[in-house]
Amino acid sequence: MESTNGAATLTVYVRRQEKPDATPAWEIFEVPHRPAMTVHMALLEIQARPRTADGNVTAPVAWEANCLEEVCGACTMVINGRVRQACTALVDRLEKPIRIEPMSKFPVVRDLVVDRSRMFEQMKQVKAWIPIDGTHALGPGPRYSQEEQERVYPLSRCMSCGCCLEACPQYGPGTPFVGAAALNWVRRFDAHPTGALNKGERLETVMGPGGVTDCGSAQLCAMVCPKEIPLLESIAVVARDTTIHAIKRWFGGE
Ligand code: SF4
Ligand code: SF4
Ligand code: FES
Numbered sequence: 001m002e003s004t005n006g007a008a009t010l011t012v013y014v015r016r017q018e019k020p021d022a023t024p025a026w027e028i029f030e031v032p033h034r035p036a037m038t039v040h041m042a043l044l045e046i047q048a049r050p051r052t053a054d055g056n057v058t059a060p061v062a063w064e065a066n067c068l069e070e071v072c073g074a075c076t077m078v079i080n081g082r083v084r085q086a087c088t089a090l091v092d093r094l095e096k097p098i099r100i101e102p103m104s105k106f107p108v109v110r111d112l113v114v115d116r117s118r119m120f121e122q123m124k125q126v127k128a129w130i131p132i133d134g135t136h137a138l139g140p141g142p143r144y145s146q147e148e149q150e151r152v153y154p155l156s157r158c159m160s161c162g163c164c165l166e167a168c169p170q171y172g173p174g175t176p177f178v179g180a181a182a183l184n185w186v187r188r189f190d191a192h193p194t195g196a197l198n199k200g201e202r203l204e205t206v207m208g209p210g211g212v213t214d215c216g217s218a219q220l221c222a223m224v225c226p227k228e229i230p231l232l233e234s235i236a237v238v239a240r241d242t243t244i245h246a247i248k249r250w251f252g253g254e
Contacts, residue, residue, distance in 0.1 A: 008033035011053065011097035012042055014061050017108045024108070028053040028097075039079055039086040039100065040065055043112075063112035070226060073161030077102055077112045083166040083224055086112075103166045105173070116162055122178050123160070126205045128185035130195040142193035155188035155234065157227040164221035164231060176210030180221035183212055184234040190241065203238070203245045212239045 010031045017024040030053045031045045040063075047060040065075040068087045075086040078101040080094055091098060106114035132138065164180040165171045171179045186202050189195035195202075206212045215235050222231040 010037075010042060010091055012046065013097055013099040014043075014046070014111070015099075015101040016058075016061070016111055017102070018059070019110060020107055027058060033091070037091045039077075039089040039091060039094075039098065040068065040075055042091055042098070043086065043100075061112065062110040071159055073159040076161040076163060076166075078104070078166070083163045085161065085226060088226075103162055105166050105168075105171055106162065107173075114162075116160070119160055119162055119165065119179075119181065122182040123185065126178065126182045126186050127198060127202050128182070128189055130189060130192055131198065132194065144193050148191075148193070152188060152191045154229060155184055155191065157229055158184060158188075159227065161226065163224045163226060167220040167224040169218050169220070170214055170216045175214070177214040178206060178210055180215075180225075180231040180235060182206070183215070183238045184229055184231055187234040187237050187241075199241070200245055203242050206238060207242050207246065212242055215239075 010033050012029045012031050013026050014029065015024050016027050029046050029051075031042045034041060034045075043061055043063055050058050050060040052058055063075060063077065063086065065087055066072040067074070070085050070088045073085070076083060077086055078084075079086065079089050080099055083103060086100075100112065102108050102112045103114050106116050106118065109115050132141070158181055160181065162181070168177070168179055170177045183206060186206055190199045190202055212235060217232075217235075219232055222229075225231055
């Protein structure tokens, strides 16, 4: 942290990209340091005074944010080489200068904004929901005990941030692998008593190419998940369930 005229400043490198097909380039900013400052707050400072460290006026940096409390996942980006949320990354705990980049596994829209639609398409692919709508009243679903709710709750904390996909060596634009988040959604909705009614259908979506067998067990997904979801356990459960499902299907049981 430097000091200019008695006021502490931070040096922040931001990887800029004007549009999806533009060549990225780094810009350096000097940002006034504030108490309890997060990377999101540093970006707000740059937005208020978009001038590089060498005095050139530039376009304000584009990034996304919504909840500001690590719940929506919108502000996910790569900070000092590690994927995380800008709204909870305290600058005082980061090595300086701070380097901020967009996630690399999704197409860049502008600067730090990426298009995560692939992840939302995967949510549809694995049927990450419980079908409760019908043209008539479906009646009460199966009972759901407090113990079951508590067991499944950790799996439901996923905020679709994409950290696990950014860290995964098997996931990327050129590979069909659905990734850890989608496999956890399969486990989470299969574990619900009503969701279990569509378990076989859901398992079918991750049995072919790009499914659970494409996981290389590198375990990096679990290390970066900000919600500490037991992703490796979810992958193992889905792998086991798909095997059982395949055997039952083979013998005509499902
Ligand atoms: S265990 Fe490794 S290969 Fe499998 S989803 Fe996680 S990071 Fe990717
Ligand atoms: S599983 Fe964790 S890292 Fe992956 S999208 Fe969900 S919250 Fe983010
Ligand atoms: S703004 Fe929602 S997680 Fe950061």
